[in-house]
Amino acid sequence: MLTLRMLGPVQVLSARGAVDPGPARQRCVLAALAVDAGRPVPVPALIDRVWDDRPPQRARHTLQVHLSRLRTVLAAADPAARIVRRCGGYTLDLAAGHSDMGTVQALVRQARHPGTGLAEQGATLDRALQLWQGTPLAGLPGQWVEQVRQHWLHLRLDLLIRWAAAHLATGRVDAVLAGSSAALIDFPLAEPLWAVRMRALVAAQRRAEALALYESARRRLATELGVDPGPELAALHHALLT
Known part of the structure; x- marks a missing residue:
């Protein structure tokens, strides 16, 4: 079964090990299809995602070359994973395979399902956060890639905050202290993370x-953003003082 990793460097993994997805531009084509896996991506949209507003002169031909090579890569990993022409575009059909982001999205839906207990929410979000292997789409260039990357980083921040809240509510304080310390390295200006660690x-x-x-957060926010702590941090600080 194929596994497509995008929460870090783009990787194609098979039951036999890693399969080289090719150079950066070809990996970008794979990512441009994978973010909409199962749905057709029109050719103009693919070209925009891969080359921004600077496509090569024979962009469609170059795209076809990358798609042909990616079909070979996917076939080597899992014959059920295919790139097919559909509705004026191309669709990445992972079939029996999956992507790490697809798994994260499924776990988030599971954690948010009504009736899910806090302990189960925390365990489910643990599994989602463990799928991150670094900066999403690492090593790929382009405006579209950066937009997707920032969207996924915001998703990770949201998951970290939800994860911490669930674990605090169930008494797993040590886990939150360890996790929030590491998270603040990646998101040093995220006030909700400072608040989580304070709690x-x-x-x-x-x-x-x-x-x-709190003083560290106040100084950092003032130095880098020129702002005071927001209501949540200020209220926590006031409660501690009183």
């Missing part, structure tokens, strides 16, 4: 560290 420190009876963390 975890308070829950761990480490009030002085929570106050010191």
